[in-house]
Amino acid sequence: MASAPRPRRLPYLLVGVLLVLGCAAGGVVVATRVGHQEPVLVLARSVTVGQVLSKKDLREESLSDGSGLAFIPVSSRAQVEGRPVAYSLPAGTPLTKKLLGKAHIPSAGQAVAAVGLKAGQFPPGVQPGNRVTVVVTPTAGGDATGSTSSSSQSSAWDASVTDVRSDSTDQTTVISLQMAQEDARQLAAAPTGQISVVMVHGGGQ
Structure with missing residues (x-):
């Protein structure tokens, strides 16, 4: 009697080859990422x-x-x-x-104002050295400094971040901002809940 034909194992060999190639490709990707x-x-x-x-x-x-x-x-x-x-x-x-280097302290005409902000009022990645724009939105019937006014326009000033600190509960983050002296005075008089910090182009270190 003639013996039955032996089953072909080509598909299994092909699957094995593909698995080996896949593992090798994965290793290359991992090695590349580690290299970065x-x-x-x-x-x-x-x-x-x-x-x-x-x-x-x-x-x-x-x-x-x-x-x-x-x-x-x-x-x-x-x-x-x-x-x-x-x-x-x-x-x-x-x-x-x-x-690094010489301490960055306010020069003539400059001042540092500190604002206490909550999550959503500033970018999470803000850090010393960043350039930002500080925006104060007035409440209805009041201006950016809290005084009564018919103006409803927001106020905005350019500043540099000099320090970022969170309180022990991480509910408030205090950001120190170096800016023009007169701008700093107006910012210091603005209600904290109306202040937002925006990162601007070229705002990296």
Whole structure:
């Protein structure tokens, strides 16, 4: 009697080959993504404007090199230690060259105003060095400073963020803004609930 023909295993071999190729492609993607990370210097704790950085103030963290910001690499740690910071900065801030150097304090004609904001009144990623526009929307029958007026137009001023701090409950974030002295006075008189901070083009560090 003739023996029955042996079943063909070609489909199984083909599936195996495709699985191997798929795994190899996945490995290439993972390797590529890992390759886009670089070790940079990050603040290990909060620092105040003018503070000289020490070894304890710095830690290493791998961040994407496609963010557009010139982060300081770990290899430059020796050049960073012993240098002052130009702003008050929170822990976890990746360092850039613009954050180091001479303290940025108000010059003649400038002032710093602090505003306490809640979620939704400012971009979550706002940080020292950002350029922003501060918008104050008046209530019905009042102007941006709270005084009675027939004007219903909003007020807006350009400013630079010098500090960002959250309270212990994370309900309010205090943002310090450097701006023209007269603008700062008007902003200080505005009701907090009517203030919003908007990031503008070129507002990075």
